[in-house]
Amino acid sequence: MDLFHENFRNAEELAEPVGARVAGAIPSWLCGSLLRVGPGKFDLGDFALNHWLDGMAILYKFSIEGGKVTFRSKYLKSDAYKKACVASRPVFTEFGTHSFPDPCKNIFSRMFSNFDCHAMTDNASNNAFCVEDQVFVASETCFVRRVDPATLDTREKVDLNKLVSVNFASSHPLRDRHGATYNLGGSFTSGLKYHILRIPQCKDTRGGADPWNSARIVSTIPSSFRASFSYYHSFGMSEEYLIFLEQPLLVNTLKLATSQIKSRAMHDCMEWHPQEKVKFHLLRKSSGEAVKVKYMCDDPFFTFHHVNAYEVKDHLVVDIITYPSPEILDKFYLNKIRAQEFDVKDAPQLQRFILPLLADLQGMPEGEELVRLPGAKASAKIRKDSSGSPYVSLTPVDVGRPGFEMPVINPKHTGAPYRYVFGTGGYDMGSFKNSVCKVDVDSGRSQVWRGVEHQYPAEPAFVAAPDASAEDDGVVLVSVVDVRPDFPDFLLVLDARTMEELARAEVDGPVPNGLHGTFLPDRLYMDCPSFIISSSQGPVAKNTHTNRATLVTFASSPGTGSSRLAKFDLWHTRSASRVCKPYKVEAPLRCEMSDIFYRGHITENTIHSLARLNTILFPQGLNSATSRGPRPSGPRILPGRVRRRIPSPSRALGRWASPGRTAAKDVSKGERLRAGGIRGKGE
Incomplete structure (x- = not known):
């Protein structure tokens, strides 16, 4: 522990990519970026x-391609960061540090300032995640920031208070298998409430619109506390x-409302009430309706x-990392x-x-x-509260040894039965220390x-192998900080099945200690449960949500015999115009499409757009210049268009999802299409 404090020094920016020294062998199929965010600047001049959670946010990423790794990092240029650098003090209230006067405001603005949800911090140091085809960072206020995943540049700020009237929002949104994104928010200006936000799967990927504009509140739960x-x-x-836990760490809104006047930080407004039970709120995703049965621990x-x-089997299994108290x-x-x-x-x-899923508790002893459930050790029994009302009392069972945090699973098992969870010991000194x-x-x-005593792994990321046959078939990526002088920080690559080290990429320069992040795949491979492949007149991808079909042809990589997607052609259903002649067709297979475009779903409109562009996708390292075998040929539906590889998401997301695009008319009419910023000659 003698060097433990070195984890909390100011992080240095490495704005341009620097190469890392790779020891071992990175799997050839692994291509993409591990993007993370966390607190990075703790000292502002003499202040x-x-x-730790007050630190100004810093983004960093490891980019992996062809067995090589580069690293870069940049501070998030939030309003909180820019003002703090000018004032050498935090101008917005952070988790543990109260705000200081903004030097850019006059004396009258300072005198009459009180708590204003629009003046909350946008220091988004908590998590980096994807919504549709865009990348955002967030803390737990109403502000979310879009970032450029290629350059790590800071983009526009999204105010959820203006969009859906929430004052706070979780930094861990979840996406279901149908492509909808959910998040948990809270409001207190018009009564104390919790809200479930839903962002539906984007139906038109051509406009590059902010997905948060389509966010809607689908369920509201009043606070149990006055x-x-x-x-x-x-x-x-x-x-x-959807499962929301109302735990007994409470934010006192009276303290919060006077926090600026009383110089309170967010943590100063929190109170622990161990006499209160933990309430499990269940909400039906289909309707937003709250389950009437009360569940409590x-x-x-x-x-x-x-x-x-x-x-x-009529039970809901809920796995959580818990602590005895918020200490x-x-x-x-x-x-x-x-x-x-x-x-x-x-x-x-x-x-x-x-949790047994019950309609009501009437008449139950x-x-x-x-x-x-056979073999289940967790318990649920009917009790009565002080008013005589029945509720289901929950008693959990411990799983494994204590001491690990930052849990992640194979994302394909989100909301479904699973077997494995990955995590790290974090800063705990117990069973999983430095592990x-x-x-x-x-x-x-x-x-x-x-690792050794002075190595501290961050949150892991699981990346499934393209042809995975098991839940743990893939790799685990972990950023590791070594606080010893002259010892490099590194990216660790582990075999997810055995947890044995496959490779590490050492960086000449400090790697920040991040909190959360995501893996952004560079190469395109199919991943979407809403598409089912059959063999009717060639493989057919049928979108179960729009009930419209697009013919798709699959081909294997030459000489590999692999069943995963190598290339595919697209047919336009409205005109039935063939875009390209097919390659050799594999046996029909079932595949998914979620990791393309930063794990944004490919919708019917996306497929039609690609068809109109006369475009072939070349995943897994194949492209029009290097792929073997016959080149695709076919009618030039769009005069002046050229075949080109879809830009990899982490390099050219902006070009694909840029605003200002307009849809063309039916391709069979030979109309020109402006989409994705691609133009033909003479335009």
Whole structure:
């Protein structure tokens, strides 16, 4: 622990990509970017921020291609960052540091300022995630920032308060298999409420519109407390339900409303009420309706992260990382850390709750065990509260050893039964100290990669192999900080099945200690449950949501015999015009399409746009210049157009999703199309 405080020094920018030294062998199919964000600047001149979570956000990414790795990092140029650099003080209230007067405001503005949700911080240091084909970063206020995943440049700010009237929002949105994105928000200006936001799958990918503009509130839950609301960091989602936990760490709105006058930080407005039960709110995704049966855990706990949730045999399984209390928040005050006073008690624990899905509790005897799943150790029994109303009392079961956090799973199993969760020991000094771990949630057994004492792994990212046959078939990517002088930080690549090290990419320069992030694939491969492949007159991709079909031809990579997609042609359903002659067709297969365009769903309109552009996709490293075999040929439907590879998302997202595009008329009429900024000669 003697060098532990080095994790919390100011991070340095490396604005231009620098090459990393690779030891070992990175799988040839792995191509993309591990993008992460976290607190990076803690000292503003002679002023030190109070808490780790107050640090000014810094973005960084490892780009992987052809077995080589580059690294770059940039500070998020938020309003909070720019004003703090000018004032050498935080001008917006952060989690543990109250705001100081804005030097750009006059004395009258300062005198009459009170709590204003529009004046909350936009220091989005918490998470980087994708919504449709765009990348955003967020903290837990109403502000979200779009960023350029290629350059890490800061783009426009999105105000969710103006769009959907929420004052706070979770930084962990979830996307279901149908392409809709959900998030949890809260409001207090018109009563204390929690809200579920839904962003439907974009039906037109050609406009490059802000997906948040289509966000709508689909469900509202009133707070159980008269003058407080529960702190939340994430929420859960199964196939049919959304799960929100109202835990007893409460934000006192009276303190919050006077925080600027009283010089309070956000953490100063929080209160722990261990006498309160943890309430599990279930909402039906189909209607937004809240389930009337009350579910509660009698023993209080605190949580940051949901792991997963799924239904099985009229039960809802909910897995969560819990703490006995929110003392974890007190550990990360920088004055304690820098004084070598980091506390190591209250380790996190993965716990499983099982909720029997019941219509009502009328006539059911008190104390009866309601969990009927074979071999289940978690319990659910009917109790009565102080008013005599019945509720389902939940008792969880511990899964595996305590001490790991930052849980991630194979994203294809989100909301569905799963077996493995990956995480790290973080800064905990227990069983998973300096480790990356994999826990089997069925048996509780764990596999571990363990570094040396001064190496601190960040949140892992699981990347499935293109032809994966098992849930854990792929790699785990982890950014590792080594706080020893003259020892490099590095990107760690692990075999997800064995947790053995495959490679590491060492960086000459400091790597920040990030919180959360995402993997952005460069190469295009099919990944969308809404498309089903059959063999009727050649493979047919049928979009089950629009009930319209597009003929698709699949071909294998020459000489590989692989069943995964290598190339495909597109037919336009309206005109039945063939875009290109097919390659050799493989056997019919089932495939998915979610990781293309930053995991944004390919919609029917996207497919039609590609067809109109006379475009062939060349995933897995194939392109029109290097691919073997006969070149596709066919009628030039669009005069002056050229075949070209769709730009890889992390390099040319802006060109594909740029505003100002207009749709063409039916391609069979030979109309010119402006789409994706691609023009023919003479235009």
